[in-house]
Amino acid sequence: MTGTLAIIKKEIKTYFYSPLAYVLLGIFLLVMGIIFAKFVSIYVEVNAAQRFGQAQGITLDKLATYLFQNMAFILCFVTPFLTMKLFAEEKSQNTLELLLTAPIHTTGLVVGKFLGAFFLMGLMVLLSFAYPFFMILWGNPELGLIASTYLGLLLSLACYVALGALVSALASSQAVAAVWTFILLLLLWLLQSLGQGITASWGPIELGPALVYLSPLGHFNSFNEGLIQLKDLVYFVSFIFFALFLTHRVVESNRWR
């Protein structure tokens, strides 16, 4: 347990020892800020036009939904840079041997690494609370909706990080890990729209809905609409568990090679 804690602390510490964490946090907030400002100006324009009967109005909640959907997508670009080092760096500087000969189970090691990276992602999401904060300050958004959206965001992020950890454990270098994590995350997102166009089925399984189910997008969208459903929770939890389980196996395989 203390070993896992040591790893979490070290991960977080080393993120802030390199400029990477600051740069990523900064870029993420900048991009989100631009998107937020743009959405707000569209919101104002549309609602002004509505008064003259020229357009259908949008609610502040709709604005929040769009905003967070964008955020979930942008985090796909951020995650690879944070997760790439998790195991690939340890391998390249021979410190994996230190970790694997320390009195800590591989499970503790994998969970420690996962939580360390997840903490930083969580921090990022926490800072993004600035946008809903302004909405609350100037408007009257549905608070429950924002809460469920944040829960969905954190769960999606946990999936991204778990997948990133797995790729980092497999990859030979950090750059390779980053590229592959990004490709896989993008593919997972695209499964949503890809699946919708497929009508073929394989036995009793309809391929289209199956692919849609595999994408985190739809599950995140339920949270984003204020729905906390068991099936979405099951999806996220099993995704995280499965990715971390595979990571465990891959890290463990370093002993055999």
Place this chain on the structure above:
Amino acid sequence: MIEVKHLTKVYGDRVAVDNISFTVNKGEVLGFLGQNGAGKTTTMKILTGFMPATEGTASIAGFDVFESPIEVKKRIGYLPETPPVYKELLVGEYLSFVAELRGVPSKERAGKIDAALQKCNLGDVRNRLIGNLSKGYRQRVGIAQALVHDPDVLILDEPTVGLDPKQVHESRSLIKSLRSSHTVIYSTHILSEVAASCDRIIIINGGKIVAQELVNPHGTAGATSKTEITVQTVNDRLVGGIKGIPGVTGVEVFSNGSHKLVVECEPRAELMAQISKYVVSENAGLTQMSPVQLSLEDYYLKLIGGRVA
């Protein structure tokens, strides 16, 4: 303290470690000697629980390496071939991380880190970035990392590689000073090092143990010593007589005009006296008798099938 029985490790079709067995007693310093690729590192990696063996067992402090790896790892300090350091951490931070990782309670941590820094002479670089340190310093940080949790057993894989002569000397005395409280296994291919700091050596070649010897204080190894005797006349009776003395294990005759005999016997002074007395009593005309020092280097080369220069 350490017990290894019939350990075998096979990589694909290459046998890296072939059925080796040895024991190391508490407080002993064992030198692990062999060429590059002889199987030293593999054996050490198995002992530290990094990788499993194909066959055989190993136990440390009574715990089986394969069945209770966590218990074993708690009692081991390990320095791999390349020191496992994080370049972005300060020396002090790094040692604190390793101490916590190895389960040193937070109250004792500061004291143990100080002790490790002091033992390895790292006090003046405590607040420096590891990435900015020279190779020698990094190596010492690696050693400090291995002993920060005050383990019973230290396993050091080539701890003196990359150090300058002064540092080599220092690390040797460091290893010697660890003898009282720790059991140490360390590998090297530098022979003078073993002679200087080990109680016992194991020579490994092609994955097999070719010799296990105690090291005597003069840096010679082996259970026998050789003595060169020059006489004026050599005959079978003389040779047979010398062979008959208890303790003598072999007599070699060079009769190329110089009448030299090389007697191999147990390294005891009274045996020498006995041999000389016999040769004189035989009236063989003893002209010279001198011990042949078989240095560790000769011994090593002989064992691994190299040529003694």
